[in-house]
Amino acid sequence: MAIYLTIATQLRDEIRSQYTHGDLLPPEHQLAKRFNVNRHTLRRAVDELVHDGLVRRFQGVGNQVVSTPIDYALDHPSCFSHNLSKMGLPLDTEVLGCRQEPLGEVLAERLQLPPDTPVVVIRTCRCIDDKPSTLIRHHLFNVDLQQMRRFSSGSLHRFLEQSYGFQANRGTTRLRTRMPTFDECGQLAIGRGIPVMEIHSRYHLKESGALMEYAISISRGDLFEYSVEP
Amino acid sequence: MAIYLTIATQLRDEIRSQYTHGDLLPPEHQLAKRFNVNRHTLRRAVDELVHDGLVRRFQGVGNQVVSTPIDYALDHPSCFSHNLSKMGLPLDTEVLGCRQEPLGEVLAERLQLPPDTPVVVIRTCRCIDDKPSTLIRHHLFNVDLQQMRRFSSGSLHRFLEQSYGFQANRGTTRLRTRMPTFDECGQLAIGRGIPVMEIHSRYHLKESGALMEYAISISRGDLFEYSVEP
DNA sequence: TGAGCGTATTTGTATAGACAACCACGATGG
DNA sequence: CCATCGTGGTTGTCTATACAAATACGCTCA
Numbered sequence: 310m311a312i313y314l315t316i317a318t319q320l321r322d323e324i325r326s327q328y329t330h331g332d333l334l335p336p337e338h339q340l341a342k343r344f345n346v347n348r349h350t351l352r353r354a355v356d357e358l359v360h361d362g363l364v365r366r367f368q369g370v371g372n373q374v375v376s377t378p379i380d381y382a383l384d385h386p387s388c389f390s391h392n393l394s395k396m397g398l399p400l401d402t403e404v405l406g407c408r409q410e411p412l413g414e415v416l417a418e419r420l421q422l423p424p425d426t427p428v429v430v431i432r433t434c435r436c437i438d439d440k441p442s443t444l445i446r447h448h449l450f451n452v453d454l455q456q457m458r459r460f461s462s463g464s465l466h467r468f469l470e471q472s473y474g475f476q477a478n479r480g481t482t483r484l485r486t487r488m489p490t491f492d493e494c495g496q497l498a499i500g501r502g503i504p505v506m507e508i509h510s511r512y513h514l515k516e517s518g519a520l521m522e523y524a525i526s527i528s529r530g531d532l533f534e535y536s537v538e539p
Numbered sequence: 540m541a542i543y544l545t546i547a548t549q550l551r552d553e554i555r556s557q558y559t560h561g562d563l564l565p566p567e568h569q570l571a572k573r574f575n576v577n578r579h580t581l582r583r584a585v586d587e588l589v590h591d592g593l594v595r596r597f598q599g600v601g602n603q604v605v606s607t608p609i610d611y612a613l614d615h616p617s618c619f620s621h622n623l624s625k626m627g628l629p630l631d632t633e634v635l636g637c638r639q640e641p642l643g644e645v646l647a648e649r650l651q652l653p654p655d656t657p658v659v660v661i662r663t664c665r666c667i668d669d670k671p672s673t674l675i676r677h678h679l680f681n682v683d684l685q686q687m688r689r690f691s692s693g694s695l696h697r698f699l700e701q702s703y704g705f706q707a708n709r710g711t712t713r714l715r716t717r718m719p720t721f722d723e724c725g726q727l728a729i730g731r732g733i734p735v736m737e738i739h740s741r742y743h744l745k746e747s748g749a750l751m752e753y754a755i756s757i758s759r760g761d762l763f764e765y766s767v768e769p
Numbered sequence: 770t771g772a773g774c775g776t777a778t779t780t781g782t783a784t785a786g787a788c789a790a791c792c793a794c795g796a797t798g799g
Numbered sequence: 800c801c802a803t804c805g806t807g808g809t810t811g812t813c814t815a816t817a818c819a820a821a822t823a824c825g826c827t828c829a
Binding site: 336337338352366367368369370371372 | 808809810811
């Protein structure tokens with residue numbers, strides 16, 4: 310077995326037993342000295358841990374044991390911001406764009422609607438602690454573009470309720486995981502080694518049951534954990 | 540921008556335009572000479588392609604192009620289903636191990652049980668079309684080891700129902716995504732560029748509500764999609 | 770003919786050294 | 800008191816060399 314693999318295994322064990330989230334590992338040259346290997350070999354070992362998602366590198370700072378994922382309950386009809394503010398994390402929403410466009414063929418087929426159905430598409434970025442964590446494309450039905458342009462921050466669903474009296478129920482939700490695209494890496498400020506969770510959510514009006522929103526969210530997989538209650 | 544990144548980008552383009560799956564790249568020393576870099580730098584570039592799932596290494600043979608670039612567009616909703624048996628795919632369960640052990644501290648704290656609670660741990664591998672797709676660790680409470688050893692294939696829950704009359708309700712389910720470990724890559728026969736979905740499920744007895752099973756499943760992220768109905 | 774061996778080729782691992790890029794933090798100066 | 804600069808420490812990248820391990824393939828020999 311390769312030296313770097315055995316070192317990686319040992320470091321994994323030590324991290325699990327002796328470190329907590331956010332701790333910095335000893336500097337590489339020190340670990341290299343301890344294991345009696347070249348720094349390159351030790352880096353190769355740490356690469357394994359980074360690949361496992363156990364450690365993150367910070368140039369000029371050190372190698373950090375990653376934090377535990379944030380819990381995000383899915384079953385609650387409440388929306389995203391509600392769940393996170395409960396945890397006391399500073400949450401911020403940045404609107405990246407807002408415009409009206411036709412639904413498009415793909416979504417049209419999925420939602421069984423005409424392709425030229427007008428929707429207002431709002432792209433937002435959710436930041437936790439000023440770090441981007443989720444990118445969302447909201448597709449909103451039966452809303453006014455000019456009105457929606459006035460949405461700038463906070464909870465979109467609260468804005469919709471105040472503007473239109475819309476009250477939403479969560480419909481079918483689909484989750485999948487994949488690696489981020491190049492653009493998403495930049496927008497989420499992550500490397501290409503961190504997977505993302507892609508979630509498609511439907512929201513229906515509480516009154517009529519009509520489709521109100523189809524949202525596609527791309528979240529950092531290393532930050533979130535999703536729970537489904539029976 | 541780092542040299543190895545620019546080389547990786549160029550190689551990516553060349554692979555897309557000039558290679559088909561199965562082709563071997565030129566040997567590393569040759570590519571290194573062509574790009575006027577050290578072989579290590581070139582290897583670092585190829586590492587990127589391996590990480591992307593574009594290339595596989597074969598010691599003593601060469602670096603092979605795996606497949607055409609992956610299209611991450613959500614435009615193909617047809618592809619993945621969470622219910623695969625419905626699709627008529629040959630589904631198989633292989634038992635990797637079955638033994639009794641104490642619950643352990645981590646799970647004990649999570650489940651609020653004594654750490655020395657005896658559980659029967661069954662490790663299985665779900666195969667679709669004879670390809671491994673999911674690894675599962677079943678932690679079973681109040682069952683007999685000898686009896687459980689007789690489980691060899693099929694549905695575990697059906698086996699439990701026939702053996703003990705246990706009927707299960709799904710309890711809290713937690714989903715997260717991460718990159719596979721070294722071992723999981725081997726067991727699932729995937730490269731290191733494909734994320735996995737890790738799901739923790741609780742099952743309770745329909746009668747008493749007592750915890751019957753705690754299951755941890757690791758699934759190939761490129762094969763599954765999960766849906767949550769309201 | 771066929772099995773086995775040896776050799777060339779290719780990737781895998783490890784070492785060593787050098788410098789760049791980046792960050793935290795204290796010292797300095799206004 | 801605050802902004803700025805510098806410096807030391809840490810990770811990031813690149814080069815150079817050497818040998819190990821695995822494979823393919825031709826050659827030899829029975």
